[in-house]
Amino acid sequence: MPILVVTPKPGSRNFSANSSRPLSMPLGGLNGEDTAAVGYMSTGSSLVDLLARWVRQTPSACAVRAGDTQLSYRELDRRANAVAHQLVAEGVHIGQKVGLCGHRGVEAVVAMVAILKAGAAYVPLDAAYPTARLAMMAEDTELSCVVEIGDTRFPLTQVRTVAMAQEEAGTAPALARPLTGADLAYVMFTSGSTGRPKAVGAPHRAVSRLVLNTNYVSINQDDTLLHHSSLSFDASTFELWGALLNGACLVIATPHMLFSPNELHQLLRRESVTVGFVTTAVFHQLAAERPGVFGDMHTLIVGGEVVSPALVRSVLADHPPRRLLNAYGPTENTAFSTTYLMNDLPEDAETVPIGFPIASTTCHVLRHDGSRADVGERGELAVGGDGLAVGYINDSALTAEKFVPDPFGSGRLYRTGDVCSVRPDGCIEFHGRFDTQVKLHGHRIELAEVESELRALPGITDVVVTKQQTPTDAQLVAYVVAASDREPPPAATLRSLLSDRLPRYAVPAVYRLVDRFPMTPQGKVDRSALAAPQPDRSVEVVGDTLLDQVRSVWLRTLRARGLTPVIEPDSTLFDVGGTSFDVLSIHDELATRFEAAELTPLDLFTYPTLRGYSEYLTGLLGGESR
Structure with a gap:
């Protein structure tokens, strides 16, 4: 039978994320006021x-x-x-x-x-x-x-x-x-397939719907929220306004704090942080390294990419937060559209659902003809409600294409392009995309935009970019077909040229030269048949200085992801394809090798070049070169 998934209207505060069990605390910091009246006030009022x-x-x-x-x-x-x-x-x-x-x-x-x-x-x-x-x-x-x-x-x-x-x-x-709540509050940009970023405009009511009188999180004036997200990342709206609209305290983390588990744990305890959000990639790394780091919080929200059930179980087995939520939502529907309480994850679950719509949010799973899909049938997820953006600023054609009238009610729906299905209990499962859009470290990336920028570079005839999993993380890999009359630039040059055109998170880490692309019987590029970069951790230390030893650790970490960089003394880890997610691995190996207890992962950000970091480590070791 067809299914329509709708959450209770504002005022239904006796809902948990996955069922009708009452929450242990009053929602929204409303202090016993009439919730239906306040729900109307919150979406009708400005921030x-x-x-x-x-x-x-x-x-x-x-x-x-x-x-x-x-x-x-x-x-x-x-x-x-x-x-x-x-x-x-x-x-x-x-x-x-x-x-x-x-x-x-x-x-x-x-x-x-x-x-x-x-x-x-x-x-x-x-x-x-x-x-x-x-x-x-x-x-x-x-x-x-x-x-x-x-x-x-x-x-x-x-x-x-x-x-x-x-x-x-x-x-x-x-x-x-x-x-009023209908006025524009902010504009944030997402990747665009044409090479031009899309400007998403959100009204005041979309933000208040996210954090007031809702059914997935309880925030009041006794809470402390962690703010670590970039201001240009829409999860920052939850962090900032979740605190300020509920009378809570917003604690701002220092840069890169999340990549240093010990320092993060100290901050959370020192500031008595109770509510926070992390991207899925950060959650995975922390769950693997220190699964109990969030145990003193009452709510941790995870979102941005598909969550690993195994790592969720690691956290649940080691002093977990009271509520561990998987959140899903496009920027066009203001940060979160659905949540799933992962504390209830079945032991045999092979995937983590994206859950149920949050309050004042509507979700439909649609067939290609716009009709509602049956239970268990895959289709495109469309979302609506008070969190919906006004559209794409100064792009009425794209707005009309993506924001369509709701045929099952009033208002509009945003067609997400995500493939989903609905279980008999109303819980939504995520299955992937209809197009080549990907999420990486919480950022939405149109692979077509990256490919377009690469094709514009000299020496390149064609290119395909894919997202591929590594043993510890995920990365973008570019497969390049060179022009017949010239060699394409080396990987370091391509990376540098793209950094002048794209945000750092959208620049591929690995570049592979191929003669041609594998094709499907339908004549399309078979992305799944492209050979993944082969990890190779065998690195011979050349030279006997401490800098040479540090270079070998950097190389070993990067080669495990299929990179083969040339690392000069003034190269930064990020210049040669490294990411913040490589930092912890490098730190752990160096701290163990040199028995340097004072060394922290944050030092790699403070002293980013190979030379600078090696000199700092030399000083830390008292001038020794072990």
């Missing part, structure tokens, strides 16, 4: 108005903390008011888009709230992105200006920039601009 509630009720409570820097709700409000007045004085109008350029931190939170107070929508921008990509993002969103955070500078001179006022703001009056 500014919802935040003001906590400024009035708990003005002295901690709103955000990073190390020794802390702002109360009152202080955050005052600082944001001052910056909002600064933006208005610079000519920012209601409904405009304002760029936010800088790293996560207290100042970034102030700027984000200020942009909303000024009536604009914030657009996170990573200054490390290629200039050409930033130019497309600025053009597509018609930025009014860009707020620069700290010492970060936006590289495009044609866009007006605003340096945040640093002085304390004790007298700035509140800035009240007429906003």
Whole structure:
């Protein structure tokens, strides 16, 4: 029989993620108020108005903390008011888009709230992105200006920039601009198959639906949320607004903290973190290295890629968080659309479902003709509800193609392109994609975009890019057909050229030269038949210096993923194809070999070149070269 999956309306607070068992804590930090009324208020109100509630009720409570820097709700409000007045004085109008350029931190939170107070929508921008990509993002969103955070500078001179006022703001009056839940709150970008990133615009109500009066997580003013996601990653909306709209405290992790299990565990305990999100790739690494690291939290949410049942069981067997959730959702439906409580995962489960829709969210599994699929039948997942984006900014054609009228109710649906099915109990299973879009380390990547950029490089006739699993992680692999009249550039050059065109996460790690591509009987490239890079950990140490020994460990780690790089003294690990997920393996081998207990994984980020890291290690060992 056909099935329609719909969650309870706001106000149904007696739902757990997987069943109707009551949660142990009140949901949404609503303090016993009428939940149906508050549910309406939350999606009808702006984020500014919802935040003001906590400024009035708990003005002295901690709103955000990073190390020794802390702002109360009152202080955050005052600082944001001052910056909002600064933006208005610079000519920012209601409904405009304002760029936010800088790293996560207290100042970034102030700027984000200020942009909303000024009536604009914030657009996170990573200054490390290629200039050409930033130019497309600025053009597509018609930025009014860009707020620069700290010492970060936006590289495009044609866009007006605003340096945040640093002085304390004790007298700035509140800035009240007429906003509702339907107004635009932010714009975030996803990979586009045409080579142009897509600008997804989310309204205020989409964010409040994510964190208020919902049925999958309980957050109140006694909680502390961890913020480690990049501002341009939509999971940051859960971290930031999950804290600020519930009167909780937002604790900001230092860069790369998640790749150092010991330091992360110390932070979680020191700050009494109770709620957090990590990408699936980070979860897998931590589950393999230190499965009990999240045991003091009451809720950990995992999302971004397919989760390993074996590693879930490792965490569940070793001091697990009270609620371990698998979350699924496209950026077009504001971070999360469904969740599954993995504490209930059956012992014989071979996959982890994506679960059930969160409150105010509708899910349909559709056939190609748009009709609903039967139970167990595979089809395309379409999602709708209050979390839905307004569409793609300044791209009405693509918006009309992907955001379609809901034939089974009111409103619209976003067609995700994900292949799913529904079990008899209503739980949704994920089976893959209809196209070549992939998720890597939580980032959505259109392989067609990467292939298009590679084909534009000299010496390349054709290319196919795939995502392949390695023993410890996943990576992009590019298979290149060279032009007949010239050699293609070496892998290091290709990697460097692509880094000027694509974000780092979308640059393939491995490059393989092939004569031709295997084909299916239908005449399409058979991606599954492309030979995977062969791991080779046999590395002979050449030279007797400590730098030579460190180089051999780097090489061994990278060759295990099929890479064959040339590592110069001034190369960084990331220049030669390494990722943050290689750091822990390298650290463990070096710390053991040199008996260097003081060495931490974070040192590889602090001293990123082979020469710099080797000199630091030499100093740590007292000048010895063992």
